Amino acid sequence: MSHSGKTLTAGVIGWPISHSRSPRLHGHWLDHYGIDGAYLPLPVRPENFDMAVKGLAAAGFRGANVTVPHKEAALRVCDRVDPFATKIGAVNTLVFAEDGISGSNTDAxxxxxxxxxxxxxxxxxxxxxxxxxxxxxxxxxxxxxxxxxxxxxxxxxxxxxxxxxxxxxxxxxxxxxxxxxxxxxxxxxxxxxxxxxxxxxxxxxxxxxxxxxxxxxxxxxxxxxxxxxxxxxxxxxxxxxxxxxxxxxxxxLLHQARPGFHAWFGVNPEVTKSLRSRMLEP
Incomplete structure (x- = not known):
């Protein structure tokens, strides 16, 4: 897909991150819905997590998923956290806005x-x-x-x-x-x-x-x-x-990704048979 200069960008933060299937998942949805967007794997060492998140927000990212080993650290970097994520003590979805960083947990x-x-x-x-x-x-x-x-x-x-x-x-x-x-x-x-x-x-x-x-x-x-x-x-x-x-x-894996995609890219995506097949490809 070509980008217009108004590309909406998000990603997944982890260490390591090469194993993550989230870029394939979100990439499928971006293509399917014709969205000018990108979803990137973001390898971040634990000691650099806070700085990296703030840098992504400053760079215009819409947000990010958070995976091992950062879910507890993500809770602390947020300006707002939904009550459920607070109760379980972990955040897996970040949304960046002008008024700060919001965190939620979509695993449940x-x-x-x-x-x-x-x-x-x-x-x-x-x-x-x-x-x-x-x-x-x-x-x-x-x-x-x-x-x-x-x-x-x-x-x-x-x-x-x-x-x-x-x-x-x-x-x-x-x-x-x-x-x-x-x-x-x-x-x-x-x-x-x-x-x-x-x-x-x-x-x-x-x-x-x-x-x-x-x-x-x-x-x-x-x-x-x-x-x-x-x-x-x-x-x-x-x-x-x-x-x-x-x-x-x-x-x-597929359903937990839906709320973040909706927040970042403005579409509530569907989990379909074609998506499941795509995710199971080698």
């Missing part, structure tokens, strides 16, 4: 939209949920479920102290019960679940599979894996084979 939106748009018909108040993994993604998902009305969310992690820390930090910020499940008891905690989510790296290409006996899981439970390489993880394949409805992780 992306997670829930993925479940709903997949035709799963999931409701957060349907019953207990369990989240495997206590990293940034896991914390965001626990927060999303509680914020959306879940009465109970269980969290389990190979290192139990991380799960306990996540539970302690989130418990006072959201209504609903957070229960830490010891890793060796994870299979026993499946019996009454309405939703099981893997937010860990287990099952990702190049990583060990998630070892989890599903015998106690209700066939009515929804199973989601936020990993999308491969698109169908071993967990999803095993769950689908026993009759559970499953949702892959690609949609979360």
């Amino acid at each position: 939106f992306g997670f829930l939209e993925n479940l709903r748009s997949a035709g799963a018909g999931y409701r957060s108040d349907a019953g207990p949920a369990m989240v495997i993994g206590a990293g940034g993604a896991g914390r965001g998902i626990v927060a999303a479920l509680l914020n959306d009305g879940a009465a109970e969310v269980r969290i389990t992690n190979r290192t139990q102290s991380r799960a306990e820390q996540a539970a302690d930090e989130l418990a006072g910020r959201f209504e609903g019960k957070i229960e830490v499940v010891p890793w060796h008891q994870r299979a026993d905690a499946l019996a009454d679940l309405a939703l099981l989510v893997n937010s860990s790296s287990l099952g990702m290409s190049g990583q060990p599979d998630l070892e989890l006996n599903l015998d106690r899981l209700s066939p009515d439970a929804l199973v989601n894996d936020i990993v999308y390489t491969p698109l169908e993880t071993t967990l999803l394949a095993r769950a689908r084979a026993r009759g559970n409805q499953t949702v892959d992780g690609l949609g979360m």
Whole structure:
């Protein structure tokens, strides 16, 4: 696409950033909607983050996504932060304006939209949920479920102290019960679940599979894996084979990008089959 000199520019800030698929995603939308815009990968070392963000704003960028390891630092650089991002302590979307920098966290939106748009018909108040993994993604998902009305969310992690820390930090910020499940008891905690989510790296290409006996899981439970390489993880394949409805992780990546694109480029983009296919290309 040729640029007019009024090109709207945004990007994604991370360290490293070469692995990010966000430029492909936003580039697809820019082309599809005929927008004179650009979305750039922006490698920024942690010690340079504040300076880089202020420099991008001064240079006329519309905003940026923020990924590992900068999501907590992004919270501190904002002039305004939406209440949900404040509660979970992380920002992944920045919008630059004349009156300052606004921050939000769209991971929860992306997670829930993925479940709903997949035709799963999931409701957060349907019953207990369990989240495997206590990293940034896991914390965001626990927060999303509680914020959306879940009465109970269980969290389990190979290192139990991380799960306990996540539970302690989130418990006072959201209504609903957070229960830490010891890793060796994870299979026993499946019996009454309405939703099981893997937010860990287990099952990702190049990583060990998630070892989890599903015998106690209700066939009515929804199973989601936020990993999308491969698109169908071993967990999803095993769950689908026993009759559970499953949702892959690609949609979360796609839907979480929509609010930022709308803020920067003025179009509320759609998640389509052609976009999914484009994102899965090597």
